[in-house]
Amino acid sequence: MAKKSSIRSPESAAPRRIAVVGAGIAGVACARTLVQAGHDVTVFEKSTVPGGRMAxxxxxxxxxxxxxxxxxxxxxxxxxxxxxxxxxxxxxxxxxxxxxxxxxxxxxxxxxxxxxxxxxxxGMNALVKEWAQPLAAAGRLVLETEVVRIEPDKLHAEQWQLQTEGAGSRVHSGFDAVVLAIPSAQAQALLLSSQQGKPLLAQLSDVxxxxxxxxxxxxxxxxxxxxxxxxxxxxxxxxxxxxxxxxxxxxxxxxxxxxxxxxxxxxxxxxxxxxxxxxxxxxxxxxxxxxxxxxxxxxxxxxxxxxxxxxxxxxPLGKSHIWDAKSRIGVCGDWCLGHRVEDGFVSGLEMALALA
The missing domain is CATH 3.90.660.10 (Polyamine Oxidase; Chain A, domain 2)
Known part of the structure; x- marks a missing residue:
């Protein structure tokens, strides 16, 4: 019986480790969809509860x-x-x-x-909290933790690691992809400070x-x-x-x-x-x-x-999300399509589908 290759195409359907930054409705919709597709997802949220502006x-x-x-x-x-x-x-x-x-x-x-x-x-935050509960129960929702830098993993250069501050202040490593489900200005600031995602920055400038x-x-x-x-x-x-x-x-x-x-x-x-x-x-x-x-x-x-x-x-951005396959970084949020709650949900969902 032939031995299976350990090399995995980045575009294959094999499970990947994915970091989602932001636990608003876009981030939670994205994370839930990725988990349902079999991926290993961790969500980072700087606030004490998920929900974003559904607060x-x-x-x-x-x-x-x-x-x-x-x-x-x-x-x-x-x-x-x-x-x-x-x-x-x-x-x-x-x-x-x-x-x-x-x-x-x-x-x-x-x-x-x-x-x-x-x-x-x-209250309005009850919906996102309910949808985020399985992530929390599985230990995949990290609250009161702000991602301050995205950088290549020190041990595996083809992966990403995240520097964080707050209750979970440490370096989280081993991610195959990163999704920024945060306001466009915050996504821009994080990418600039990390010196990553130049193709994404060019598209975010008009939002x-x-x-x-x-x-x-x-x-x-x-x-x-x-x-x-x-x-x-x-x-x-x-x-x-x-x-x-x-x-x-x-x-x-x-x-x-x-x-x-x-x-x-x-x-x-x-x-x-x-x-x-x-x-x-x-x-x-x-x-x-x-x-x-x-x-x-x-x-x-x-x-x-x-x-x-x-x-x-x-x-708005004018499309549901941006996915840069080369850097393996994506962005999503209601601001991609408008400002409605549904815009955030659709953006997160379609971001996940592009990855999954």
């Missing part, structure tokens, strides 16, 4: 979806994936969305949405992603559904106010605490101009704008802000 900030008054507010479903593959988490996904009646002017007056009342608006329960300041407010004396006396009757709104682009009553979402809570997201332009401002100054300005738009003048006992440096895609 939930907990407080004594209830949670705030301070990143992604909801998602829609257009791709059949995303719909099929959601069928595995039906207990976590519920429709949100957001047909009260209105367009508001600078003074909070209704300019146009939106018709019922053309497509259903969905949220994860009890533009805007920041977003987010304000979270709680009014514990008001409970749903008996809060009609506090503020407007609508639950979510797009705004033309020069500071605010979006407002949502968190307590109107299914599976949430009934305490009156609002998430207020500043416009990309205003967030860019005030990106490095002091948080307290930003909070005061956004709270004033919130009062102008909603008419709610009560002082909220809970008011905090969060700065997303990479939030809304202004200029």
């Amino acid at each position: 939930t900030r907990e407080s004594e008054f209830g949670g705030f979806d301070h990143g992604t507010q909801y998602f829609t479903v257009r791709d059949a593959r995303f719909e099929k994936a959601l069928a595995t988490a039906t207990k976590l996904v519920r429709p949100w009646s957001a047909n009260t969305v209105r367009i508001l002017d600078e003074l909070g007056r209704v300019v146009a009342s939106a018709l019922p949405p053309k497509e259903a608006h969905w949220v994860a329960t009890p 533009s992603v805007a920041p977003c300041w987010t304000l979270m407010l709680a009014f514990p004396k008001a409970l749903q559904p008996t809060m009609a006396h506090l503020g407007p009757h609508w639950n979510a709104a797009r705004s033309t106010h020069h500071r605010i682009a979006w407002l949502a009553r968190e307590s109107s979402k299914p599976g949430r605490s009934p305490i009156e809570r609002w998430t207020v997201q500043a416009s990309p332009e205003w967030s860019e101009r005030h990106l490095e401002d002091d948080g307290e100054r930003v909070k005061a300005k956004l709270l004033k704008a919130f009062t102008e738009v909603t008419g709610i003048r009560a002082e909220p006992p809970h008011a905090v802000v969060h700065r997303w440096r990479h939030a809304q895609t202004m200029q």
